[in-house]
Amino acid sequence: MKMFSILVVNIGSTSTKAAMFGNRECLFKETINHAPDIITGLDGFGEWFQFHRQAVEGFLKNNRKKIKQMDLVVSRGGLTRSIQAGAYRITDAMLHDLRSGEYGWHPCNVGPAIAHEIAKRFGAEAIIYDSPVSDEMMPIARFSGLKDIKRGAAFHVLSQKSAAKRAASKMKLSYGKASFVVAHMGGGITVCAHQNGRMIDGTHGLGEGSFTPQRTGSLPLQSIIQLCFSGGYTQNELHRELFGKGGVHSYLATHDVAAIEDRVARGDPNAELVLRAMGYQISKEIGAMASVLSGRVDAVVLTGNLTRAETVMDEIRQRILLLAPLLVFHGEDELKVLAAGGAAVLRQKEIVKEY
Numbered sequence: 001m002k003m004f005s006i007l008v009v010n011i012g013s014t015s016t017k018a019a020m021f022g023n024r025e026c027l028f029k030e031t032i033n034h035a036p037d038i039i040t041g042l043d044g045f046g047e048w049f050q051f052h053r054q055a056v057e058g059f060l061k062n063n064r065k066k067i068k069q070m071d072l073v074v075s076r077g078g079l080t081r082s083i084q085a086g087a088y089r090i091t092d093a094m095l096h097d098l099r100s101g102e103y104g105w106h107p108c109n110v111g112p113a114i115a116h117e118i119a120k121r122f123g124a125e126a127i128i129y130d131s132p133v134s135d136e137m138m139p140i141a142r143f144s145g146l147k148d149i150k151r152g153a154a155f156h157v158l159s160q161k162s163a164a165k166r167a168a169s170k171m172k173l174s175y176g177k178a179s180f181v182v183a184h185m186g187g188g189i190t191v192c193a194h195q196n197g198r199m200i201d202g203t204h205g206l207g208e209g210s211f212t213p214q215r216t217g218s219l220p221l222q223s224i225i226q227l228c229f230s231g232g233y234t235q236n237e238l239h240r241e242l243f244g245k246g247g248v249h250s251y252l253a254t255h256d257v258a259a260i261e262d263r264v265a266r267g268d269p270n271a272e273l274v275l276r277a278m279g280y281q282i283s284k285e286i287g288a289m290a291s292v293l294s295g296r297v298d299a300v301v302l303t304g305n306l307t308r309a310e311t312v313m314d315e316i317r318q319r320i321l322l323l324a325p326l327l328v329f330h331g332e333d334e335l336k337v338l339a340a341g342g343a344a345v346l347r348q349k350e351i352v353k354e355y
Contacts, residue, residue, distance in 0.1 A: 005068065006342040007118065008335050009056055009075045011111035013187035013214065014039065014255075016055035020067060021339040028066060029335060030059050036255055039107075040244050043236065045099045049110040056114055070122040074342040075115035076334065077131025079104035079206075080355070082152055085134040087345050087352045090116045090126040094355040104154065104206055105239070106188075108132065127352055129341035130157045132205065141201040141292070154205045155192055156184035156304075162333040163303040164194045170327065171299060178298045181289040181324070183282055185306035187255075188212055191285035193292040201292045203285055206243060210281035213255035213306075216246035217281065248274055257309050264311050272311055279315030286320055297324040303331075 003022050010017040014036075019029030032055050042048050060067065075090070078098045088094070090112045098109040112128055119126035135153040144151045160182050167182075168175040176197035183191045189212045192202030203209030203217075211217040219242075227233070233241065241250075249255040251274045263271040290297050300320055306312055307330050320326065344350040 004071045004343060004346045006339050006346070007060075007070055007073045007115075008338045008342070009073065009111050009115050009118075010334050010338065011052050011076060011108045011114070013107055015187075016052050016059075017335060018056050018059040019335045019339070020063065021342070024336070024340050024343050026336065026339070028063055030062075032059075036249075040240075040249075043240070045101070045105075045110060048107050049113055052107065052110050053114050053117070056118070060118070070119075070124045072124055072342045072346055073115040073119040073122075073126040074338045075111040075126065075128050076108050076158065076338065077128035077133065078109035078112055079106055079154060080131065080133055082133050082135035083131055083355065084353065085130050085136070085157065087127045087129050087341055087350055088131065088355050089352050090119075090128060091355050094128075103133070105243070106132075106206065125352075127342065127345060129338050130161065132157050134199075136198040136200060137202075138200045152204065153199070153202070154207075155190040155199060155202045156186070156188065156205065157199070158334040158337045159184045159186075159303055160190065160192050160194070160199060160202075162337050163301045163329050166329055166333075167299050167301045167327050171325075173298060179293045179296055180299055180301050181286050181293065181297055182301040182303070183286060184304045185282065185302060185312070186212075186304035187214060189215075189217070189282060189304075189306075191282065191289055193289040195293060201289065209285050211247035211278060213248045213257055214244055214246060216242050216250070248278060257306060257312075261309055261311060275309065275311040276315045279312040280319065282312070283316050283319035286316070287323065290323055299325045299327050301327045301329070303329045 006021040008019045014034055016032045020027045042051055080094055080097045080103055095113050115126040133154055134157045137153050142151050164180045164182050165175045167180055168178050180194040188205045189210050190203050190205045192199045209217045260271050286300055307328050345352055
């Protein structure tokens with residue numbers, strides 16, 4: 001079997017992850033977690049691109065003696081127009097949409113641009129795989145309540161599907177015939193209903209659902225209208241307030257949940273209440289997605305870094321105890337999933353779509 005070398009790049013809201021794979025086997029990898037005071041000061045595509053590119057270039061420099069070749073670069077996708085799941089070639093049109101922010105802004109928007117630049121240098125191809133805007137939603141789930149606004153898909157697709165498939169395997173079920181509610185809980189939080197191998201509904205990772213360590217999630221509509229027209233913020237300032245300084249950060253001036261858990265352990269009642277409130281809101285979204293599945297839920301599946309936050313987990317456990325069996329996967333397989341998608345492309349088992 002021919003050995004293919006695949007570089008995988010995964011840009012998150014608080015981290016840069018990179019790995020080299022030989023086919024589907026991880027050869028070496030690195031996760032760089034970024035200090036809150038650094039990333040909250042970044043503004044615009046250019047600053048985020050330079051910041052994360054420097055991190056990925058550092059990874060390549062530190063491992064340059066190990067990198068003999070590079071056949072493919074695979075990046076997590078960004079917020080483009082809705083597309084199908086699977087592999088897409090990174091094109092100028094895709095990069096234009098990611099830079100413009102027309103379909104939304106998230107740090108993951110810079111990942112494809114970094115992958116494209118590195119691939120050109122090595123004479124390789126660059127793709128995204130299972131983009132967060134992969135859309136499998138039911139028609140009825142697209143209604144927002146206002147005719148000119150349609151609900152769209154923006155989920156942690158890699159993590160969501162990986163966790164659901166692990167749950168199916170653990171329960172000796174077929175993912176294509178099972179029903180799960182999956183909550184990815186990290187810097188961003190999405191809660192989705194999986195039915196018969198499709199993500200039929202879910203909370204948009206930027207504009208809906210529970211508040212997160214840095215984002216507000218859903219907000220009372222009248223209050224947000226007043227805030228928008230208060231004159232106290234420019235559009236960019238308000239964007240940073242809602243998506244960079246919202247959520248836990250707005251209450252406790254930090255989004256470092258591990259540090260906040262230490263405060264809880266030392267008896268800080270306010271820190272405990274904020275974390276429990278986040279768990280409370282996640283639980284409400286889990287209940288809502290269970291109703292999407294008509295209450296027939298094989299398991300509730302939790303994954304992501306926040307599964308290590310015991311205050312949050314205690315709140316969720318007690319509120320969904322009677323709903324369905326609970327499975328928790330602390331780790332995430334996003335790098336592995338991206339590499340597997342790349343390997344399928346290189347072996348011509350999967351077609352690369354054009355954006």
